[in-house]
Amino acid sequence: MFEKVFVTGGSGYVGHVLTPRLLARGHKVTVYDTLFFGSRLPNHPNLKVVKGDIRDTEKLSEAVKGHDAVLHLACISNDASFELDENLSKTINYDCFESLVLTCKNAGAKRFVYCSSSSVYGVSESSDVTEDHPLVPLTLYNKYKGLCEPLLWKYNSDDFTSVVIRPATVCGYSPRTRLDLSVNILTNHAVNKGTITVFGGAQMRPNLHIEDMVDAYELMLAAPHEKIHRETFNIGFQNHSIANIAEIAKSVVEEEFAGRAPIKIVTTPSDDNRSYHVNSDKIYRALGFRPKRTIEDAVRDLARAFRNHLLPESFDNDWYYNVRTMKKLEAQ
Secondary structure, eight states: OOOOEEETTTTTTTHHHHHHHHHTTOOOEEEEOTTTTTOOOOOOEEEEEEEOOTTOHHHHHHHHTTEEEEEEEOSSSSSGGGGSSSHHHHHHITTTTHHHHHHHHTTOEEEEEEOOOOOGGGGGSSEEEBBTTTTOOHHHHHHHHHHHHHHHHTTTTTTTEEEEEEOOEEEEEOOOOOOHHHHHHHHHHHHHHHEEEESSOEEEEEEEEHHHHHHHHHHHHHHHHHHHHHEEEEEEOEEEEEHHHHHHHHHHHHHGGGGGGGEEEEEEEEEEOOOOBOOHHHHHHHHOOOOOOOOHHHHHHHHHHHHHHHSSSSSGGGGOHHHHHHHHTTTO
């Protein structure tokens, strides 16, 4: 087991589920994060949170010393975030990546897991998009995520295990829930507006429950070098159209909040054409990984969080929305 794990972006949406899980498994964890969204991580003797920017190579180099493995989650996340200053996103998502990899290797890390994105595929008519499918980015986010991948391979060696994962859009509840992702958006509208607005609807999107995302990270730490080194894995199992996800949200929320039915679905045009059907057979063949949870589970978890007042002011509080928070902070 890798005793000391370094997690960039470990105080984000996924990080708030991943970090406690790693601690529970007995890892010593350092989270390196700008803390744009603060931190609700546990007060734990084996956790160290460093407020830092991955572009600050000197600070990063000092923080990562002595760590066995690196999980690189930090980025300006999702396509809409490029409404922000383009330079902010480019410098964080791409320009500093090669330096970050080299810094981690030189500091003695033995494993580097890069969280790319299944959105690198852009639009595809293929019935099954596998890892060798051409990358056709539609946005700068997709583009830079994809461009980082070959940079990692430059530094792989027998004593530096390198692996790329391309997760689907994550959904479900976290102590730092994002409400700007498709399943979470539709659930919020169903619970708190009684009407779900669908933009387009025909676009195919793969989704992944946040707990399954964390399972995949744990697997990347546990897997033998020879099974994952220099490999790329899709992690996205439930491929649904946006219209179908809306129907799932409607059905589950009507079950959880009997008094809210019937929830209406309104469809309007969209200029977001991203659509792809991701095939994740490779990670099952190589490592036996299958998800344990569904979109329905994610919607139910969120609905119960709303009912238990864990997500107050879900439309008005900028904290749930990446772009709104970073604009407010004037991040640069």
